[in-house]
Amino acid sequence: xxxxxxxxxxxxxxxxxxILGALYFILPLYATVNFSLRMERGVIGFKAYAKAFExxxxxxxxxxxxxxxxxxxxxxxxxxxxxxxxIRLRLPEARRIVExxxxxxxxxxxxxxxxxxxxxxxxxxNIPFTDTTLLQPLTTFEVGTDILIxxxxxxxxxPYMYRSVDTxxxxxxxRTLTEAAxxxxxxxxxxxxxxxxxxxxxxxxxxxxxxxAIVVGEVTLASFLGVPAFGPYLFLLGQHRAYExxxxxxxxxxxxxxxxxxxxxxxxxQEQIAGAH
Amino acid sequence: xxxxxxNSKVSLPxxxxxxxxxxxxxxxxxxxxxxxxxxxxxxxxxxxxxxQFTFANLLQLFQEKSILxxxxxxxxxxxxxAIGGGIFGFLLAYxxxxxxxxxxxxxxxxxxxxVASNFAGVPLAFAFIATLGRTGFVTALVENLxxxxxxxxxxxxxxxxxxLSLTYMYFQFPLMVLIMAPALDGLKREWREAAExxxxxxxxxWLRVALPVLLPSILGSMILLFGNxxxxxxxxxxxxxxxxxIITIQIGAQIRGxxxxxxxxxxxxxxxxxxxxAISLVGYSWLQxxxxxxxx
Numbered sequence: 155x156x157x158x159x160x161x162x163x164x165x166x167x168x169x170x171x172x173i174l175g176a177l178y179f180i181l182p183l184y185a186t187v188n189f190s191l192r193m194e195r196g197v198i199g200f201k202a203y204a205k206a207f208e209x210x211x212x213x214x215x216x217x218x219x220x221x222x223x224x225x226x227x228x229x230x231x232x233x234x235x236x237x238x239x240x241i242r243l244r245l246p247e248a249r250r251i252v253e254x255x256x257x258x259x260x261x262x263x264x265x266x267x268x269x270x271x272x273x274x275x276x277x278x279x280n281i282p283f284t285d286t287t288l289l290q291p292l293t294t295f296e297v298g299t300d301i302l303i304x305x306x307x308x309x310x311x312x313p314y315m316y317r318s319v320d321t322x323x324x325x326x327x328x329r330t331l332t333e334a335a336x337x338x339x340x341x342x343x344x345x346x347x348x349x350x351x352x353x354x355x356x357x358x359x360x361x362x363x364x365x366x367a368i369v370v371g372e373v374t375l376a377s378f379l380g381v382p383a384f385g386p387y388l389f390l391l392g393q394h395r396a397y398e399x400x401x402x403x404x405x406x407x408x409x410x411x412x413x414x415x416x417x418x419x420x421x422x423x424q425e426q427i428a429g430a431h
Numbered sequence: 432x433x434x435x436x437x438n439s440k441v442s443l444p445x446x447x448x449x450x451x452x453x454x455x456x457x458x459x460x461x462x463x464x465x466x467x468x469x470x471x472x473x474x475x476x477x478x479x480x481x482x483q484f485t486f487a488n489l490l491q492l493f494q495e496k497s498i499l500x501x502x503x504x505x506x507x508x509x510x511x512x513a514i515g516g517g518i519f520g521f522l523l524a525y526x527x528x529x530x531x532x533x534x535x536x537x538x539x540x541x542x543x544x545x546v547a548s549n550f551a552g553v554p555l556a557f558a559f560i561a562t563l564g565r566t567g568f569v570t571a572l573v574e575n576l577x578x579x580x581x582x583x584x585x586x587x588x589x590x591x592x593x594x595l596s597l598t599y600m601y602f603q604f605p606l607m608v609l610i611m612a613p614a615l616d617g618l619k620r621e622w623r624e625a626a627e628x629x630x631x632x633x634x635x636x637w638l639r640v641a642l643p644v645l646l647p648s649i650l651g652s653m654i655l656l657f658g659n660x661x662x663x664x665x666x667x668x669x670x671x672x673x674x675x676x677i678i679t680i681q682i683g684a685q686i687r688g689x690x691x692x693x694x695x696x697x698x699x700x701x702x703x704x705x706x707x708x709a710i711s712l713v714g715y716s717w718l719q720x721x722x723x724x725x726x727x
Contacts (some may be wrong), residue, residue: 165526165530165531165532167526167530168525168526168527168530168531168532169526169532171519171522171523171525171526171530172523172526172527172532172536172540174519175519175523175526175540175604178600178601178604179543179547181562181568181569182555182558182559182561182562182601183558184568185558185561185562185567185568185569186557186558186561186562188561188568189561189568190561233456233457233460234457236453236456237453237454237456237457240450240453240454241454244450244453245450245451245453245454248451248454252454252457255457255458255461255465257712258461258465258469259465260658260708260712261705261708261709261712262465262468262469262705262708263661263662263663263664263679263704263708264662264664265662265664265679265682265683265686266469266472266662266682266701266704266705267465267468268686269468269472269682269685269686269697269701270467270468270469270471270472270701271464271468272686273468273471273472273475274467274468274471305460305463305464306464308460308464309464309465312465367549371552371553371554372552372665373552373553373664373665373668373669374664374665378683378686378687385552385553385665388553388554388557389553389668389669392553392556392557392669399557400557400558400561402554403553403554403555403557403558403561404554404558406550406554407546407550407554407558410546410549410550411546413549414542414545414546414549415542417545418542418545
């Protein structure tokens, strides 16, 4: 009919917003890739990537960060699954307080958390009212800082892990499963490890992957606690190199993409909001 | 029968108490690594150099110009990226939900938003340096196309307020998209039909029906974005190397070495941040509850 109704059918403004958004998404990535491929003058090539991945320091820090992520995930699961399970089964009155605690990391950002952790654990822990030292300051030896940083990461991942696990348990009938297992003579340990865990594995995987995404490139806790992790390494590399950091940045982006893709695969695309900026 | 009734009455408190043992590891962990550190900062902010109780630190917070400037800069950046990211994220979410774009674009945008809202810190800073730094891709593009050098002929600087805000936007508006897309899906078709039957134009429908329903959700999400930017440290540190004195950078400097020459004041600075974060979280959950009245 008239020209106006035809124009109305094409969502003009929607396209404008979408294209603007797409540009905003893609331009920084394109610029990073473009830059990272130009390490050799006049040649487009992967030299920056080769150099970055060959650096033994990169391999060491990246492996270390992966180990941290894995430990964090295991500790979170051991800590959160029995708690969420017990709350569903026997202790609904604890739900409010536990949910409140899992939201606290949104109020206490990483920089504040590490501030408090350092102030508490950089002095020796004495038996109250005596001078007998129970524990050397955690920040003074390697295992101590490892414990501190894993604990810090468990805290940062708490909201995501708890929500994942709790959502997972909502979809399975925890009570019936428990009663069935108990009537077959299973112990609590068996129930949790062999009945509950397999039933919430999709939720566990998405929580674990989100935790991984948070931990593997984390900078704030890692640099203040002085651990040789990937985040601080990348930051330092950026201070005196140009092309390798760009290559590693793009690789990090791809890694994030893989992690988020896997989460979407496991959950059907519900849980994907995280943040450790 | 009396026996059993008596038994259950007697054993109830005991089993009640025992039930809490199941969650004690979680509470122990939370106390050791979340509550104690926070309480330490809280107490510290009320303690002077001699270990005596004082309000001086909190009062000094409002007198020290450098601290007030840091808070104000952080608040401005967080508000700018929350409002900017909020509006732009809303428009994007609109375009792929009710805006009539093809379905595949929607899933592409949602996936990309999931990735981008998680892509932050050092890699994000480096990506923006490669884009809008002095020799960045877009900087060169603008110079070639329009013969304008962003750094020499305009006020633009990536390592400043606007530069950092532009960088934060990269994880801010995807977050908005992720929250708003389901909310926009919640708009009922009947509302639009009813409005049209009653003779409302599209503008009227949006201004009088859709936006009022969505408003708590939009505002709540913007508050969430505010908190998201306010607590950010790594991105800002990697981008500006600590030159742009936002509050997280100032706190970082205080942790590295008591730059204020007053530990108590440092703790008070941290507590101020926690209070602002807490206010925004409370505001968010209040608005979230309001929005649930209409949406779902």
